[in-house]
Amino acid sequence: xxxxxxxxxxxxxxxxxxxxxxxxxxxxxxxxxxxxxxxxxxxxxxxxxxxxxxxxxxxxxxxxxxxxxxxxxxxxxxxxxxxxxxxxxxxxxxxxxxxxxxxxxxxxxxxxxxxxxxxxxxxxxxxxxxxxxxxxxxxxxxxxxxxxxxxxxxxxxxxxxxxxxxxxxxxxxxxxxxxxxxxxxxxxxxxxxxxxxxxxxxxxxxxxxxxxxxxxxxxxxxxxxxxxxxxxxxxxxxxxxxxxxxxxxxxxxxxxxxxxxxxxxxxxxxxxxxxxxxxxxxxxxxxxxxxxxxxxxxxxxxxxxxxxxxxxxxxxxxxxxxxxxxxxxxxxx
Amino acid sequence: xxxxxxxxxxxxxxxxxxxxxxxxxxxxxxxxxxxxxxxxxxxxxxxxxxxxxxxxxxxxxxxxxxxxxxxxxxxxxxxxxxxxxxxxxxxxxxxxxxxxxxxxxxxxxxxxxxxxxxxxxxxxxxxxxxxxxxxxxxxxxxxxxxxxxxxxxxxxxxxxxxxxxxxxxxxxxxxxxxxxxxxxxxxxxxxxxxxxxxxxxxxxxxxxxxxxxxxxxxxxxxxxxxxxxxxxxxxxxxxxxxxxxxxxxxxxxxxxxxxxxxxxxxxxxxxxxxxxxxxxxxxxxxxxxxxxxxxxxxxxxxxxxxxxxxxxxxxxxxxxxxxxxxxxxxxxxxxxxxxxxxxxxxxxxx
Numbered sequence: 001x002x003x004x005x006x007x008x009x010x011x012x013x014x015x016x017x018x019x020x021x022x023x024x025x026x027x028x029x030x031x032x033x034x035x036x037x038x039x040x041x042x043x044x045x046x047x048x049x050x051x052x053x054x055x056x057x058x059x060x061x062x063x064x065x066x067x068x069x070x071x072x073x074x075x076x077x078x079x080x081x082x083x084x085x086x087x088x089x090x091x092x093x094x095x096x097x098x099x100x101x102x103x104x105x106x107x108x109x110x111x112x113x114x115x116x117x118x119x120x121x122x123x124x125x126x127x128x129x130x131x132x133x134x135x136x137x138x139x140x141x142x143x144x145x146x147x148x149x150x151x152x153x154x155x156x157x158x159x160x161x162x163x164x165x166x167x168x169x170x171x172x173x174x175x176x177x178x179x180x181x182x183x184x185x186x187x188x189x190x191x192x193x194x195x196x197x198x199x200x201x202x203x204x205x206x207x208x209x210x211x212x213x214x215x216x217x218x219x220x221x222x223x224x225x226x227x228x229x230x231x232x233x234x235x236x237x238x239x240x241x242x243x244x245x246x247x248x249x250x251x252x253x254x255x256x257x258x259x260x261x262x263x264x265x266x267x268x269x270x271x272x273x274x275x276x277x278x279x280x281x282x283x284x285x286x287x288x289x290x291x292x293x294x295x296x297x298x299x300x301x302x303x304x305x306x307x308x309x310x311x312x313x314x315x316x317x318x319x320x321x322x323x324x325x326x327x328x329x330x331x332x333x
Numbered sequence: 334x335x336x337x338x339x340x341x342x343x344x345x346x347x348x349x350x351x352x353x354x355x356x357x358x359x360x361x362x363x364x365x366x367x368x369x370x371x372x373x374x375x376x377x378x379x380x381x382x383x384x385x386x387x388x389x390x391x392x393x394x395x396x397x398x399x400x401x402x403x404x405x406x407x408x409x410x411x412x413x414x415x416x417x418x419x420x421x422x423x424x425x426x427x428x429x430x431x432x433x434x435x436x437x438x439x440x441x442x443x444x445x446x447x448x449x450x451x452x453x454x455x456x457x458x459x460x461x462x463x464x465x466x467x468x469x470x471x472x473x474x475x476x477x478x479x480x481x482x483x484x485x486x487x488x489x490x491x492x493x494x495x496x497x498x499x500x501x502x503x504x505x506x507x508x509x510x511x512x513x514x515x516x517x518x519x520x521x522x523x524x525x526x527x528x529x530x531x532x533x534x535x536x537x538x539x540x541x542x543x544x545x546x547x548x549x550x551x552x553x554x555x556x557x558x559x560x561x562x563x564x565x566x567x568x569x570x571x572x573x574x575x576x577x578x579x580x581x582x583x584x585x586x587x588x589x590x591x592x593x594x595x596x597x598x599x600x601x602x603x604x605x606x607x608x609x610x611x612x613x614x615x616x617x618x619x620x621x622x623x624x625x626x627x628x629x630x631x632x633x634x635x636x637x638x639x640x641x642x643x644x645x646x647x648x649x650x651x652x653x654x655x656x657x658x659x660x661x662x663x664x665x666x667x668x669x670x671x672x673x674x675x676x677x678x679x680x681x682x683x
Contacts, residue, residue: 029439061603
């Protein structure tokens with residue numbers, strides 16, 4: 001026992017030393033990263049310190065919500081705001097988190113309404129306690145009813161419809177809509193939106209989003225099973241990369257389009273492996289929500305005058321790629 | 334049967350063991366027999382029902398290999414009487430470590446790959462060491478590791494790289510050569526052999542050799558069959574169990590490198606959750622007992638094959654994908670029931 005521990009430690013140390021002595025990469029890596037600063041920002045304001053909490057339905061480690069948070073933090077830094085964040089995929093837990101912040105008497109709450117019924121009483125409790133609430137992302141139709149100041153986001157079905165129209169314009173006939181998280185209402189709405197406006201046929205395909213090899217082989221299987229597919233629509237930037245791999249591996253001629261952005265998507269747009277992406281500007285959702293609460297507190301303003309403020313859908317293609325690459329790499333677009 | 338020796342052994346006496354040694358009976362006694370029949374059934378089912386199933390067997394094998402690489406050490410661990418719930422996220426940890434070490438140090442990609450091996454082995458060692466030191470069930474120990482790794486994967490990635498998925502290392506030195514080893518493919522006619530399939534076959538062969546031909550194999554069966562009895566006859570129980578967790582770590586490292594090098598060098602930090610159950614399922618379908626002491630590496634490979642065939646076959650058959658998980662669950666249950674039914678018949682016939 002003790003011997004194996006010591007042997008292990010010795011091997012570990014030796015290898016680490018060997019590794020440290022090994023060569024460096026002349027290309028890529030941190031040294032190549034240009035320091036174009038994403039965070040930070042100017043001097044900020046001298047209005048009283050505020051506390052704003054955000055509660056989302058995000059799964060942990062989701063790129064999209066990470067970008068939303070970047071936006072909020074940037075606005076918070078500028079507005080002299082203490083930004084608090086919590087998330088849970090489970091609707092009852094999300095509601096409880098909102099209640100926790102109500103009890104904490106924060107100065108404003110940002111909340112997503114992906115599961116509106118579950119959030120209703122929590123949002124109303126905040127409003128009753130005199131805490132202004134801004135809703136973001138999905139659930140625009142419930143925002144006002146629940147007593148929120150305003151809603152900032154994108155209608156999932158509208159975004160899907162935009163994709164359907166874009167596919168029509170590109171003369172596509174036969175699309176697959178890849179659902180990477182079964183039972184997610186927003187994802188279903190996106191595919192339903194595509195189906196609504198697309199004049200060709202749309203089929204949904206469920207894959208296991210927890211494993212990239214599974215996503216790859218699932219999409220590849222679909223393309224092999226049906227040679228008539230000419231478009232693959234993915235609903236998340238990370239799935240898009242696997243869809244491109246699957247297309248190459250299966251020898252299919254299908255074009256891949258996706259919702260949402262990340263650095264890899266921007267690069268694939270530039271190399272035309274992806275035909276287009278739908279950006280709902282998550283950074284803007286986080287940024288505007290915090291800004292809205294600050295504006296309301298300091299100046300009584302309501303962005304959009306109480307109407308839903310749309311952040312998307314914006315369709316981006318290879319023409320936008322050079323700028324997008326810069327922004328996606330620092331995690332703000 | 335072996336328990337009752339008749340008073341007059343003359344007519345049957347040593348026959349029993351002699352009979353068992355005949356090839357047919359040896360075959361019937363193998364743990365993977367049932368799963369072979371299950372695999373054949375699933376294969377025929379989809380070969381008939383799904384048009385492009387036969388022409389796309391390379392994709393099926395790829396899907397099976399990504400589960401199969403992990404199912405091998407997970408099966409050994411189960412034969413040794415333990416579980417590892419952290420195996421799924423450990424794969425992601427291995428991939429994240431390679432990419433972030435290489436990126437942050439601007440080092441050759443191979444540096445990241447080797448550091449990752451050390452880190453992964455250290456986590457496997459932690460699981461094993463905690464297990465033998467605390468005496469707690471492996472379920473609890475590895476559940477703790479699972480949650481810690483899951484959180485650390487996201488937390489550390491976010492802290493170091495600023496976003497929850499890593500930056501691409503595909504333009505760095507060493508990437509192409511590492512890609513050849515972990516994520517390339519060879520065309521044999523129209524059949525695309527992905528390198529994961531070779532890794533898989535290699536691991537199955539190695540594990541089978543260890544189990545059946547070495548002292549280590551005897552130890553693994555012994556500690557899974559009964560820890561105290563094993564210790565009483567001089568089996569180094571603690572070292573064996575730690576070794577089994579190190580085995581899982583090595584396979585997780587290989588899988589992690591595949592994850593990294595096949596997807597343009599970008600890793601999603603929240604990935605891998607739930608996959609540990611797929612590995613365990615493959616081992617169980619392949620005839621490993623949940624209670625330990627019984628099973629085989631080949632069985633686990635066939636379990637992974639059934640898993641891969643069902644997973645891909647459902648798509649090839651163009652079934653409504655809303656029902657995907659239902660179909661997959663039903664196929665697995667059927668395959669396993671068939672498997673245990675065949676095994677019981679085989680044992681009864683013995």
